[in-house]
Amino acid sequence: MYIEMTDETGQLPDGIMDQSKKLLMFAADYMKLPEKKEMAVTFVDNQRSHELNLAYRKTDRPTDVISLEYKPDDEEFFFDEEMELPKELLEELDPFIGELYISIDKAKEQAKEYGHSIEREYGWLCVHGFLHINGYDHYTPKEEAEMFSLQEEILTAYGLTR
Template sequence: MYVELTDETGKVPKKIIEQTQKVLAFAADFIKLPENKEMAVTFVDNARSHELNLQYRDTDRPTDVISLEYKPDEEEYFFDEDTEIPEELLEELDPFIGELFISIDKAAEQAADYGHSLEREYGWLTVHGFLHINGYDHYTPEEEKEMFGLQEEILSAYGLTR
């Protein structure tokens, strides 16, 4: 999987950027994501996170990670109106799955609040966002159990334990 990483803040340590790349590759293999997939991760501050949260979620506060899932739209391709395009073909034509915006301010706050390392917090936020852009959610107790269980499985297997 190809991951484009951007640090808008200029403050993210190199080891966190490298860890983010590695944990995403690990998570992609873990859930058996096709190798041709692509995504983007941008590290932002709380002010930018607040703007994005307001824009995309209509929530007037900063948040730790914003996940924007991308689903290809068959209208973007030049097929006859009557042609039904299989989902697999759409996914192959456009491998971009989404993007994450991770607040470095929230990551630092939460690592301190939860009493674990900054590495663990960045890993948690990365895998959490990654699972969201791959169709996982936590709106119901069943979804939450599935998503958080898988998230912890991935982090533990990777070595980012509490």
């Protein structure tokens, strides 16, 4: 998996970008995603998180992680309307799965609030966002149980425990 990482803040703690990339690669392998998949992660401050949250979710406050799942539009490939393409071909033509925006301010606040390391918090946010861009959600108790269970499974298997 190719992961583009950007720190818009210039304040990301040492090693976090490296850890985040390794953890996301591990999560992709764990979930058996095709190697050709691509995603982007951008570390932002609360002001930028607030702007993005308002623009994409119509929520007027900063948040810890914003996950923008990318779903390719079949129409952009200019095929005959009656032609149905196999999912595998569509995925190969467009490997981008989405992008995450992680607030470094929220990560600091939450690590302190939950009493765990900053590394654990960034790991949690990365995997949580990663699962969202791979179709997981937590709107219902059943979805939440499934997503949070898989999230903890990945973090534990990677060795990033509480």
